[in-house]
Amino acid sequence: MQTLSAEQRRFFEQAVSTYQSNLTSDTSVQAYLMGRGFGPAEAATFRLGVVRRHLVGHEGFAGRLAIPYLTPTGVVNIRFRCLRQHDCASEDCPKYLGMDGAENRLYNVLDLKKPGRAICVAEGELDAATLSMAGLPAVGVPGVESWQDHWGRCLEDFDQIYTFADGDKAGRRFAKFLAKEVRARPVRIPAGEDCNSIYVKEGPNGLRKLISE
Incomplete structure (x- = not known):
């Protein structure tokens, strides 16, 4: 299993905090989440966010839902879901994207x-x-x-x-x-x-x- 460095952990935490903050002012993504049963409290529990003001290296995830992988020691991964109103398969748009080099992990x-x-x-x-x-x-x-x-x-x-x-x-x-x-x-x-x-x-x-x- 991949061991994250202290620097990687800090970057993950910064990213998740930034994208959570982005979500607080994004009423369209809030409405999307509400439509799926995730109110403000539930979104906060799972630390969901949206990539509006992205961190360096996350340019390709702009506009996507950020789904962090939370553990007792902090955030160890983030995956990004497409939020566009289209058929991802027919548009050749991956519904989910992960970061290069990130190890597959169990979620939640x-x-x-x-x-x-x-x-x-x-x-x-x-x-x-x-x-x-x-x-x-x-x-x-x-x-x-x-x-x-x-x-x-x-x-x-x-x-x-x-x-x-x-x-x-x-x-x-x-x-x-x-x-x-x-x-x-x-x-x-x-x-x-x-x-x-x-x-x-x-x-x-x-x-x-x-x-x-």
């Missing part, structure tokens, strides 16, 4: 320390954050291709692992992979839906009932 590892014997694994950062808001401790993986073998050890102490994957072909592949890799139980997500869309439509109980089903 703070939830690994929450009380309980169950953990959820979501396909993506915002879905993991959504599960956490619903009272379901969760970590996020940005796609099956990014999985690292040592992540399985982070989940070994849990009696039950639930996979919340998108209701599409890629999501089914992700759920099948985790069932084999860490003996995770796939949670059925309706076609065309994901954790966040269910949360917006049905609230926390909409996600909780999927486990009981």
Whole structure:
């Protein structure tokens, strides 16, 4: 696992603080987040931001949502989500971008320390954050291709692992992979839906009932 230098940690903290500050005056991105269930308190909890006044080296992330990876020792990574109202695939626009040389990491590892014997694994950062808001401790993986073998050890102490994957072909592949890799139980997500869309439509109980089903 990559060890960050003190200088790298300071840069990450400066970046996250700057982009959080950008968000406080950006009503359009605030409205976008509200539409996905992230009010000011929730955005602050996950330290979400937007890249308006960017730091050196982050020019290519301008206009994107900044999603920091928070740990007990601070910020260890940031990923950037496209906020443009278009189909990223058809426009040849990567929906998510990471920094060059950054190591893939589990998202929302703070939830690994929450009380309980169950953990959820979501396909993506915002879905993991959504599960956490619903009272379901969760970590996020940005796609099956990014999985690292040592992540399985982070989940070994849990009696039950639930996979919340998108209701599409890629999501089914992700759920099948985790069932084999860490003996995770796939949670059925309706076609065309994901954790966040269910949360917006049905609230926390909409996600909780999927486990009981």
